[in-house]
Amino acid sequence: MNLNTHVSLLALAGGLLLAAPATAQIVNDTNSMQPQTDTAADSSNVKAAAISGQAPESSGDGEIVVTGTRIVRPNSTAAAPITSVTAADIRAQAPINVEEVLNRLPQISPDSQQNYQDSDGRQRIKLRSLGFERTLVLVDGKRLGTQNGQDTNIIPVALIERVDVLTGGASSVYGSDAVAGVVNFVMKQNFTGVRIDANYNFYNHVNQSNVVTQTAQNSGFSPRLGQVNDGGRADLALTAGTSLFDGKLNMSGFVNYRHADLVPYDARSTSACQLVQTGKDGPLSCSLSTYSVSGFVSPGSGTNAGRQFVNDPNGTRTFVPYGTGVGNAANPYDGYSYQRQDNRVNAGGFVTLQLSPEFELYGSALWFRDKSINRYPTRVFAAANYGSDLFRVNCNNPFLSTQQAGIICGTAAGTATTVPVDIRYRFNAPFMTDTYTNTGIRATGGVRGKVGDAWTYDIGGVFSRNQQIWDSSRLPSFDRVNNSLNVVNVNGTPTCASGGACVPFDAFSAGNGNQALINYLYGDLDPARQKTVGLLYNVQANMTGDLGRYGITSPLATDGVAFALGTEFRKDRQFSELTPGFIEDYGGAPSDLSQHVWESNIEVQAPLIQDRPFAHLLQANGGYRLSKYSSNPNKFTTWKIEGLYAPVADLTLRASFNKAQRAPTVVEAYQASNISFSRQGGSQNDFCAPTATNTNGTITYGAPIASREVCRATGLSDALYGSTTLLCPNDQCTVRSGGFTADPETAYTQTYGLVVKPRFIKGLVFSVDRYRIKINNSLGYNDDSYYTDGCQRSNGDPFFCSGIVRAANGTLYAAASGNPSSGFIRAGTTNYYYSIARGWDFQGSYALGLGSVGRLDFDFNGSLTTFAGSQDSPVQPQRNCTGYFANGCSQLLPKWTHGLRTTYSTSDGIFNASFNWRYIGSLTSANNSGDAAIGGTPDRAQTTFYRIAPASYFDLALTFNIARQFAFRVIANNLLDKNPPILANSYNISLARNNTIPQRYDALGRQIAIGTTINF
DSSP states (O other), X not given: OOGGGGOOHHHHHHHHHHOSOOOSOOOOOOSSSSOOOOOSHHHHHHHHHHHHTBOSEEOTTSOEEOTTOOOOOTTOBOSSOEEEEEHHHHHHHOOSSHHHHHHTSTTBOOOOGGGOTTOOSOOOOOBTTSOGGGEEEEETTEEOSOTXXXXXXXXXXXXXXXXXXXXXXXXXXXXXXXXXXXXXEEEOOSOOEEEEEEEEEEEEEEEOOOHHHHHHHHTTOOOOOEEEEEEEEEEEEEEEEEEETTTTEEEEEEEEEEEEOOEEGGGSGGGSSOEEEOTTTOOEEEOOBSOOTTOEEEESSSTTTTOOEEEOTTSSSOEXXXXXXXXXXXXXXXXXXXXXXXXXXXXXXXXXXXXXXXXXXXXXXXEEEEEEEEEEOOXXXXXXXXXXXXXXXXXXXXXXXXXXXXXXXXXXXXXXXEEEEEEEEEOSSXXXXXXXXXXXXXXXXXXXXXXXXXXXXXXXXXXXXXXXXXXXXXXXXXXXHHHHHOEEEETTEEEETXXXXXXXXXXXXXXXXXXXXXXXHHTTOOOEEEEEEEEEEEEEEEEEEEGGGGTOOOTBOSSOOEEEEEEEEEEEEEEEEEOHHHHHHHOXXXXXXXXXXXXXXXXXXEEEEEEETTEEEEEEEEEEEEEEETTOSSEEEEEEEXXXXXXXXXXXXXXXEEEEEEOOOHHHHHHHHSOEEEEOSTTOOOTTSOEEEXXXXXXXXXXXXXXXXXXXXXXXXXXXXXXXXXXXGGGOOEEEEOOSOOOOXXXXXXXXXXEEOOTTSTTEEEEEEEEEEEEETOEEEEOHHHHHHHHHHTTSOHHHHTTEEOOTTSOSOOOSTTOOSSSEEEEEEEEOSEEEEEEEEEEEEEEEEOGGGOEEEEEEEEEEXXXXXXXXXXXXXXXXXXXXXXXXXXXXXXXXXXXXXEEEEOTTSSEEEEEEEEEEOOEEEGGGSSOGGGTOOGGGOOSSSOEEOOEEEEEEEEEEEETTTEEEEEEEESTTOOOOOOOTTTHHHHSOSSSSOTTTSOOSOEEEEEEEEEEO
């Protein structure tokens, strides 16, 4: 289905007229069949509640749901800042996946898997620039899935009631992984009636000339200029539910279909080619490829050996020198996916059966299937991909012209002699694809209820299964390529000398698109398939009690002490299966990894003073969790201490101190413990061995690279310093990965906040919170150079030098057989020093009544990041990447980002308009930082592509409520069609070859959307 061919001219015209920003509350969904006006009021109330620390919402039975605690009680407050995204906010953005919903929050490190050519299609969430492994994702308070395998694709956007983002450690409440915080998706449940949600959007963009187009033209490419309408995306959801037996039984279900069209790189002038800059401020060029539709030929013998040619693109069978020029060199990334083609189906349901206040059964299920592809040109690969032998072509090949045969064969031209040749060819044919099929199911079930007025309980569990099947394109058969190049003339017909099913390969003319040849070269190959499955088994039992019901209350408070007790068993498993074809082309081996944990926890909330002079509220909270992982012999504890103090109702001070932990994932635990040996890559030798110089075959030895003191720190005796016996075979020392126990990393998180809700300005709430996160024993992967380079730079610090484990004779070249315990350099996943995140969060909302005219709602969410980085060892400086990019500063965090949304609603609720301003602060190359710790030395300072200016995006969303049960939305995101910033060598910065940072900026231009919600 090609949605962009069905773009409505009316929608385009209307969207252009409305072009401006969006992220505001547009539609408030109803969970019943009763008519209801779409307004922003309820959404604003949720925002205000989240900012002020109050419970954002109550369920039908009056219980309060607060993300960050398992204690259920009225008037519950949160001591840590919570940001809420409502269903109204989501509708205003017209997203088709969860990733887009959260990318606009300053607290989230943005990601954009839909704009990654190399993506595997899975969507994950990263808080505070600390990675997805340190962000715990929940659905209705329970885990989404395993950290390695989870995929937020399973969450249907149309069914989200709200998203709560709790920043700060929460391991004592929820267990491992909540180091950076918690993202809790609260789903719409207890739905009755029928509802249809439909959304369609596309990009309307004007391609303009820029530095990329100029460089592309110089390389012989033809950039696309002018207006384009593409990238059509559709999202259609049907939800239905009913209540029976006087509301005691509620059942609801949904089905959701989503589709996205492909947008290739060459559809945007800013990615007309991959922009390359050589050196610090060197000349610009495009990435070029020998895989041209003109065909590349390099003789392997004779006087022309090693010279490079292409077939003349004008159609004559003539070789011309390879190089820049029309048809001579290819643009290797023109057809890569800027927006990936994607098809996704979600389905699921919810059921509750309340037999009595003391006994309620509940269950839910979510299922999804997502299929997305990465495109690659269909090619005959260079012979070097198979080994050292070149292909061979016969010199009387009928496809060779006299000129071509003379260049390849010399005096053997016209004979049956075969000569070596390197041939690379990009077929003029449809692209090959890597296909990622992600499927998942998540099921929950349990029983919950009340016991008297003081007690609640919830006994339930989660089963989650995520599966990914990667079907990769294969290298064509080397033997078949050789067979197809050995072509003879049979009665005037070019025929393979080998006969059989072989199809002749005309590699000596431009534009070959012979599908029969492609089928022969690629056909009958074993599939290259990798199947990876992640499983989560999670059983929980939780109980809460309000001891105030028994008079256990502070003498100065009205509410009693409340607490929660819980116990949990969790097992993570991941296994993979690989076909022989996959192993042959990509390596690897099947695996089956698992670990489990037993945990118990307790939480306490103790109001100390309430409704007293100078003490409207003084409350202390605490929590403690004990964990035992099967992958570690030790037990681990986490805790929290929180406090709330409101001298008056208008002002609340809050603070939270947490010890949070993240256990290694099953993959990390395996990487740390599994022992494997390899030879050190490159040509680096033992730095305590003498340096060798080869002069005309005579080898002379000089002083070692490292000092005697550094070598002594590695355990080497002074007598062996500089000895030739230390030289590793072929200058490649032994590297051992694994053999270690990876401990959970420990984070100490602090938040201090101030919430102001002045009575003299009705409707205003704002807050400011300071956060500090420090992760000790941070888990990560380090190669051998981490230890060797660190040992040298630190002048022999044991932290690094202990990773160089010498044999008794001082050498570092132990044989892999027998699992030696010495004679190697360490590498692999293990605990190292610490990671740091610090900053400030600012939130505010203001509801301004306009009487009969309507109302205005203002919502502000901003974040000031003051530190985002790490310290790799006690003797190395801290790396602060805030506001910088490149040199390992990959989280791309500006110092300041914010969103400011203004929503106008008519008093009758028939119409509302939402205007949003998204601001992204500037980014500077780390080379220009002036901080040597991130490479900011004077000799590295750049004068080109060293700064990304601040960016402002504006969005507008209009909602019309027709007959009170029908809402129609028109939305324009990035109304001004702002181009993304252009960077040379972008892959080194953002892992994208489209000359920008697609996860941070609106890369494809203005997005226009129309949507509707219909209630029956």
